[in-house]
Amino acid sequence: MCGFSGYFGTVRDGRALLERMTAAIAHRGPDEQGFFTTKAAGLGHARLSIVGLGDGQQPMSDATGDLTIAFNGEIFNYVELREQLRAKGRHFRTTSDTEVILHLYDEMGEDCV
Known part of the structure; x- marks a missing residue:
């Protein structure tokens, strides 16, 4: 099962925060990690590949x-x-x-x- 991390609101150095949060759940998705950030939110994904x-x-x-x-x-x-x-x-x-x-x-x- 993949793992998710994220935040809402303004966060200083949000990308680094997401990387740390997603690294903590890397066992949930060992195939790759991905990140998406905006001024208002951030989303991290630890992927377990099944399709695509x-x-x-x-x-x-x-x-x-x-x-x-x-x-x-x-x-x-x-x-x-x-x-x-x-x-x-x-x-x-x-x-x-x-x-x-x-x-x-x-x-x-x-x-x-």
Whole structure:
């Protein structure tokens, strides 16, 4: 199971804080670590790779940078969902099921759950 770390609010040297927090949970996701920061929040991810082994780095943002996700789990029908989204004109940059969630959320909001 992947591990998550994060904070909300203004934090001095937030990236370094996320790196320390995520290092403490590295055993949860030994495959890689990823980080996302803004002025108001930070998100760290310790990844256990299951799907999208080479290109599913997280946290993952959509092409516009408006949406960012850190996800733990596996979408068993993600191939079918990806094809449905492609038929609607969606473009994918990865083979990861996580990117499918980003597109679904962008299209459907909370109803994608």
